[in-house]
Amino acid sequence: MRVLICGAGIAGLTLAWWLRRGGAEVTIVEKAAGPRSDGYMIDFFGSGYDVAERMGVLGELRGIAADIGELVYLDGNGGRAAGLRYGSASAAVGGRVLSVMRGGLESVLRSSLDPGVEIRYGTSVGAVRDVPEGVEAELTDGTVSRAGLLVGADGIHSVVRRLVFGPEERYLHPLGYHTASYLIRDDELAGRIGGRAMLVNVPDRQAGLYPVRDGRLAAFLVHARGGTAPPADPHAEIMARYGGMGELVDRVLAHCPQDPYYDCVAQIRMPRWSRGRTILIGDAAHAVSLMAGQGASTAMGGAYTLAVELLGADVGEALERYERRMRPFIAGKQESGRAAAGWMVPHRAWRISVRNRLFRLADLPGSGAVMGRAFRRLSGSIVPAA
Numbered sequence: 001m002r003v004l005i006c007g008a009g010i011a012g013l014t015l016a017w018w019l020r021r022g023g024a025e026v027t028i029v030e031k032a033a034g035p036r037s038d039g040y041m042i043d044f045f046g047s048g049y050d051v052a053e054r055m056g057v058l059g060e061l062r063g064i065a066a067d068i069g070e071l072v073y074l075d076g077n078g079g080r081a082a083g084l085r086y087g088s089a090s091a092a093v094g095g096r097v098l099s100v101m102r103g104g105l106e107s108v109l110r111s112s113l114d115p116g117v118e119i120r121y122g123t124s125v126g127a128v129r130d131v132p133e134g135v136e137a138e139l140t141d142g143t144v145s146r147a148g149l150l151v152g153a154d155g156i157h158s159v160v161r162r163l164v165f166g167p168e169e170r171y172l173h174p175l176g177y178h179t180a181s182y183l184i185r186d187d188e189l190a191g192r193i194g195g196r197a198m199l200v201n202v203p204d205r206q207a208g209l210y211p212v213r214d215g216r217l218a219a220f221l222v223h224a225r226g227g228t229a230p231p232a233d234p235h236a237e238i239m240a241r242y243g244g245m246g247e248l249v250d251r252v253l254a255h256c257p258q259d260p261y262y263d264c265v266a267q268i269r270m271p272r273w274s275r276g277r278t279i280l281i282g283d284a285a286h287a288v289s290l291m292a293g294q295g296a297s298t299a300m301g302g303a304y305t306l307a308v309e310l311l312g313a314d315v316g317e318a319l320e321r322y323e324r325r326m327r328p329f330i331a332g333k334q335e336s337g338r339a340a341a342g343w344m345v346p347h348r349a350w351r352i353s354v355r356n357r358l359f360r361l362a363d364l365p366g367s368g369a370v371m372g373r374a375f376r377r378l379s380g381s382i383v384p385a386a
Ligand SMILES: Cc1cc2nc3c(=O)[nH]c(=O)nc-3n(C[C@H](O)[C@H](O)[C@H](O)COP(=O)(O)OP(=O)(O)OC[C@H]3O[C@@H](n4cnc5c(N)ncnc54)[C@H](O)[C@@H]3O)c2cc1C
Pocket: 006, 007, 008, 009, 010, 011, 012, 029, 030, 031, 032, 040, 041, 042, 043, 044, 102, 123, 124, 125, 153, 154, 155, 156, 157, 158, 159, 160, 179, 180, 181, 220, 281, 282, 283, 284, 287, 288, 289, 290, 293, 294, 295, 296, 297, 298, 299
């Protein structure tokens, strides 16, 4: 089977790995000019962790994971509002959780790929046509590629989705927040933060700072803002929104580059993920949003599940079976993403205090069993137990 994947991100690389292992001929086109390794900090557990274990890359991921001892919530005056020791959270799921940079995860997946998988950087899909043997894609480098299956793994603003399923507005549902992230080199601040993740939260705004393995800090900002369109000047928007949140946030703002990563926080909801011999996976098909904290894990779980189906059956049947298995799983993750939004960055001060009180309770000795149950429910995996 010949498969063309658009997007060398988390979902695309995972799918390529499993399909190649099953003997498929795989080409990936990626619009970025070359491999990237940075991004933002992600929590990695559930399906993603299970798939990484089956791929034999957990050791490498542990090697790049951030060493975070505690998650600390601060109020707008810099006072400690709540804290949660990572050790107790991690113990609740038997240690099966890591904090890694998204780009680091991507690098590990890429370097584990069989060299037989071709990745064409600086290339995208320009047009798609159905042909008797599958699908024909016109690529932006001027070539034409024929495959038995085209997979759109090109993220929340997928071009394959637009070309085959129609405009983004039909499927993208904003959750009422925008987000930004960037990396900081500030040794004095890193020393002060130590091995802690710091989150400053006031109504409608949250500014977070995570220690990265190499000594840098990853800034992670979320604020309430409707609509999907980014502001004309994201840097100016960030300065205006996050000013007045205390000395720590001011320091983070002083490092903000002119062109930080910036996007709306949204989910992708579609009635079907495949049409003919084209299928969407990962964020392109069913972004759960950063509020769910499991987009990368879900993307890996879906890619693995699709590969298992494709390698065992006729393509049409495999796509049907994939859809039936994944739908209820994704519906649950999207529901928890929507439910988490109002607690992660509340609009009202009372919600922040209730949330902080719950965190303080969860951090008390003896609360491990309750937290374990909650976390296990949250981290439910699509990957069957080995
Ligand atoms: C701030 C933030 C925090 C997050 N925190 C977490 C977390 O804690 N845990 C978690 O699991 N997830 C988290 N996520 C979500 C997670 O990053 C995504 O769900 C995940 O990266 C989706 O993987 P993907 O492969 O589907 O898409 P992406 O990772 O977006 O990869 C898509 C790839 O396609 C490429 N591409 C895009 N357009 C084209 C095109 N036209 N042609 C060719 N290639 C193209 C891109 O360059 C990219 O390489 C977070 C997201 C954000 C923004």
